[in-house]
Amino acid sequence: MRDEILRIWPELEWIEDPELREKTTRCWERAFELSPLEPSDLEKIPFTLKVQDCEVSFMDHKRLVVHVSRDSGLKIREFFGDRLPLDMDTLIAGAILADVGKLLEYEGDGSGGSRQSARGLYLRHPFTGVSLAMECGLPDAVTHIIATHAGEGNMVSRTTEAWVVHHADFMTYEPFVKRLVLPADRDRD
Numbered sequence: 332m333r334d335e336i337l338r339i340w341p342e343l344e345w346i347e348d349p350e351l352r353e354k355t356t357r358c359w360e361r362a363f364e365l366s367p368l369e370p371s372d373l374e375k376i377p378f379t380l381k382v383q384d385c386e387v388s389f390m391d392h393k394r395l396v397v398h399v400s401r402d403s404g405l406k407i408r409e410f411f412g413d414r415l416p417l418d419m420d421t422l423i424a425g426a427i428l429a430d431v432g433k434l435l436e437y438e439g440d441g442s443g444g445s446r447q448s449a450r451g452l453y454l455r456h457p458f459t460g461v462s463l464a465m466e467c468g469l470p471d472a473v474t475h476i477i478a479t480h481a482g483e484g485n486m487v488s489r490t491t492e493a494w495v496v497h498h499a500d501f502m503t504y505e506p507f508v509k510r511l512v513l514p515a516d517r518d519r520d
């Protein structure tokens with residue numbers, strides 16, 4: 332299992348602190364222990380059910396969010412320096428873990444597939460992700476990113492790292508569900 336997690340998440344190597352890297356890896360391992368999904372399933376299932384015939388896989392979206400977060404963090408440091416402090420390890424670990432709770436939103440459908448679970452309806456993935464992260468001993472600064480990366484986070488104050496992950500996530504999701512469609516685009520469909 333661990334080898335498979337390292338295969339689908341090469342970005343884990345970007346976390347410099349070995350203890351944080353280990354806890355982040357362990358958190359994904361724990362999520363798979365509780366999920367009917369295997370790591371390779373995440374390379375096939377669509378990243379959202381809100382887009383009909385979505386061709387972007389779960390892993391393609393989650394990894395892109397990590398890449399956009401990291402690149403954004405590096406640019407913020409380059410241009411703002413100490414005027415807007417930002418911890419790259421916290422940012423990268425939080426981006427890698429933002430959607431880990433989604434593994435608890437699935438259950439087997441009885442015929443070899445999977446469907447959204449009642450738990451997923453009761454507890455959206457920011458909540459189950461926080462539970463997994465606390466169980467695995469992740470620092471509160473990382474767990475905060477999981478807690479606030481989605482709409483729930485609009486109710487509280489976000490850290491700089493959490494703002495970056497939130498926007499990386501939404502800028503790579505919202506164009507799929509609410510982009511401006513011009514007449515020429517409609518004609519093509």
Ligand SMILES: [Fe+2]
Nearest residue numbers: 429430456481
């Ligand atoms: Fe999410």
